[in-house]
Amino acid sequence: MICAAISEQSAEDAVNVGIDSASIGADLVEVRFDSIQEIPQDLSVFQKIPVPKIATFRTLSQGGKCNFDEERLDFFRECSKYFEYIDIEYDSKLSDMQFDNCKKIVSYHDFLKTPPAEIIEKIITNLQKKACIAKAAFYVRSVTDLYEIITASQHLTGSYILIGMGELGELTRICYDTLGSEITYASPCIGKETAAGQIDVKSLKKLGKGCCLTGIIGNPVSHSRSPDMHNAAFRSLGINGHYFRFRCEENELEKIVHIIRVLGMKGMNVTIPYKQKIMEYIDEVDKTAEDAGAVNCIMNEGNQLKGMNTDIAGFRESFKAAGVCVRDKNSLIIGAGGAARACAAFLSEEHSEIKITNRTKEKAEKLAKEFNGTVVDSADTDSDIIINCTPIGMEGFEKESIFQECLFNKNQTVMDAVPVPEITKFLEKAKECGAHIISGREMLIYQAMDAFETWTGLKPDYSVMSKAYGETR
Structure with missing residues (x-):
C-alpha cells in the first residue's frame, strides 16, 4: 500500500x-x-x-x-x-x-x-x-x-x-x-x-509492480548523465521505468549483482573501472562483450545475467554521425581499459590500423596483441584518428594531462570518450590545432540508446536523450 x-x-x-x-x-x-x-x-x-x-x-x-x-x-x-x-x-x-x-x-x-x-x-x-x-x-x-x-x-x-x-x-x-x-x-x-x-x-x-528498473554501476558516477537520459526516454515512450545511480567499491560488485537478481532489475550499465571485473559475477557474455573483452551493459533475462557491450555501437555511431570514415585509417587509442577495448573492437571491424599507448605498457601490449595492433609511445604523431579512452579530463581527473600539443594537426579527427565536460582540455587543444573533434557526449548518447533498446525493445529518439543530457551538439 x-x-x-x-x-x-x-x-x-x-x-x-x-x-x-x-x-x-x-x-x-x-x-x-x-x-x-x-x-x-x-x-x-x-x-x-x-x-x-x-x-x-x-x-x-x-x-x-x-x-x-x-x-x-x-x-x-x-x-x-x-x-x-x-x-x-x-x-x-x-x-x-x-x-x-x-x-x-x-x-x-x-x-x-x-x-x-x-x-x-x-x-x-x-x-x-x-x-x-x-x-x-x-x-x-x-x-x-x-x-x-x-x-x-x-x-x-x-x-x-x-x-x-x-x-x-x-x-x-x-x-x-x-x-x-x-x-x-x-x-x-x-x-x-x-x-x-x-x-x-x-x-x-x-x-507500480513490474516496472523496468535499470541503473549504472561505477566509481565515480556522480558526474553521469545516464540517469537523466534514460529517465527521459522512459517518459517519452510511456514506459514505467526508473534508472538509478550506484557508486560501487570493487568489493561490492557481487552485492550489486545479488540486488539485481533479488529485485528483478531489468538491466544495468557498467562504467569505469569495472567493465572487465564485472564479467566474473555474471552468467554469460554475448559476442559484443567477447569481442571487446569488456561489459558495459547487463541484461537480466529470467534471472540469468548476460553481459554485452554497447560502447562498440557508441563509437561506431559517433563517427558515422560526424561523417568520419575510419576504414583503413591510421588510428591511435590512448588507454587500455574497458572503453579502449570497445574502441579497438570497433576499429578492428573497420580494418583500421590500430596503435595503442598507455601508461602501463604491459596493458597496452596485451590489448595490442588481441587486436593485431602495435604499441607506440606518447609522442607518436602519425595518426589520422586519435581517441582518448582514459578517464583523464572527467571528474576527479581534471588536473591530469595526457599529451603535448604537438600530437595534433589539422588533418586529424580527435575523439575523447570522456562525456563530461562536453569539451575536455584534450579536445580544446586538438581544436586549437585545427583538428576535427568529436565529444564523448555523442558516444554516451548512442551507447545509451542501444542499451535502452536492449532492455525495453524500443529505441528512443536521439533528440530525447540529447536534450536530457543538457548540452548541444
Missing part, C-alpha cells in the same frame, strides 16, 4: 492534502501532527480524508518536533477514535500501551547509517513484540547498506515496514512489496517530501 506522508502547518491544509492524495491513488495517508502548529481539539475533521489514516506525532530523537510523551498520551487516545493507525517510536513508554479501535505501528529510525542484516532482523523482531506493524527505516549510504536491507528482508516474517532513506533507498520504496513491506511512504507531490529519498505518490503509483 502507498501511504502519502503529509507534513502541513495547519489541520485544514493537512486534510485538503490528504483528500488530494487519495484522489491521485494514495491507499493511506499519514498525518504528521508534529508539523501542525495548532492541533484542533476536535480531530473528527480528519474523517473527511476518504482513505485509512495514520496519526504520527514524532519525537525529536526520531526526526520530529515533539519533546514529551506526557503531551501525547491523551492525544493518541483521542486519535484512536478517528484514525485507523497510530505510529509511536520504539523508545517511547507509549509504545507499550494499547489503544482501542486502531492498530499500533512501532517505529525505529536511524538517520545516520544502516546496520548489518542480522541487526536489522533483530530490531524488526523486537518491534513486532510491541506492534501490530513494526517499522524500521535506515539511511542508505552505499551498495552494502542496500544489500543489508534486502538480505534482512529475505529472513523476516510477520507484519513490518522496512525502508531505506536517501537516494539509494529509493529502490526500497519502489520494491517494497518484494521486500515484504506492508506499506511504502510517498510525498503528496514533488517538493513535499518528509524524508530523504521519498518519491511522490503519482510517480510511485505509475511505476
Whole structure:
C-alpha cells in the first residue's frame, strides 16, 4: 500500500492534502501532527480524508518536533477514535500501551547509517513484540547498506515496514512489496517530501509492480548523465521505468549483482573501472562483450545475467554521425581499459590500423596483441584518428594531462570518450590545432540508446536523450 506522508502547518491544509492524495491513488495517508502548529481539539475533521489514516506525532530523537510523551498520551487516545493507525517510536513508554479501535505501528529510525542484516532482523523482531506493524527505516549510504536491507528482508516474517532513506533507498520504496513491506511512504507531490529519498505518490503509483528498473554501476558516477537520459526516454515512450545511480567499491560488485537478481532489475550499465571485473559475477557474455573483452551493459533475462557491450555501437555511431570514415585509417587509442577495448573492437571491424599507448605498457601490449595492433609511445604523431579512452579530463581527473600539443594537426579527427565536460582540455587543444573533434557526449548518447533498446525493445529518439543530457551538439 502507498501511504502519502503529509507534513502541513495547519489541520485544514493537512486534510485538503490528504483528500488530494487519495484522489491521485494514495491507499493511506499519514498525518504528521508534529508539523501542525495548532492541533484542533476536535480531530473528527480528519474523517473527511476518504482513505485509512495514520496519526504520527514524532519525537525529536526520531526526526520530529515533539519533546514529551506526557503531551501525547491523551492525544493518541483521542486519535484512536478517528484514525485507523497510530505510529509511536520504539523508545517511547507509549509504545507499550494499547489503544482501542486502531492498530499500533512501532517505529525505529536511524538517520545516520544502516546496520548489518542480522541487526536489522533483530530490531524488526523486537518491534513486532510491541506492534501490530513494526517499522524500521535506515539511511542508505552505499551498495552494502542496500544489500543489508534486502538480505534482512529475505529472513523476516510477520507484519513490518522496512525502508531505506536517501537516494539509494529509493529502490526500497519502489520494491517494497518484494521486500515484504506492508506499506511504502510517498510525498503528496514533488517538493513535499518528509524524508530523504521519498518519491511522490503519482510517480510511485505509475511505476507500480513490474516496472523496468535499470541503473549504472561505477566509481565515480556522480558526474553521469545516464540517469537523466534514460529517465527521459522512459517518459517519452510511456514506459514505467526508473534508472538509478550506484557508486560501487570493487568489493561490492557481487552485492550489486545479488540486488539485481533479488529485485528483478531489468538491466544495468557498467562504467569505469569495472567493465572487465564485472564479467566474473555474471552468467554469460554475448559476442559484443567477447569481442571487446569488456561489459558495459547487463541484461537480466529470467534471472540469468548476460553481459554485452554497447560502447562498440557508441563509437561506431559517433563517427558515422560526424561523417568520419575510419576504414583503413591510421588510428591511435590512448588507454587500455574497458572503453579502449570497445574502441579497438570497433576499429578492428573497420580494418583500421590500430596503435595503442598507455601508461602501463604491459596493458597496452596485451590489448595490442588481441587486436593485431602495435604499441607506440606518447609522442607518436602519425595518426589520422586519435581517441582518448582514459578517464583523464572527467571528474576527479581534471588536473591530469595526457599529451603535448604537438600530437595534433589539422588533418586529424580527435575523439575523447570522456562525456563530461562536453569539451575536455584534450579536445580544446586538438581544436586549437585545427583538428576535427568529436565529444564523448555523442558516444554516451548512442551507447545509451542501444542499451535502452536492449532492455525495453524500443529505441528512443536521439533528440530525447540529447536534450536530457543538457548540452548541444
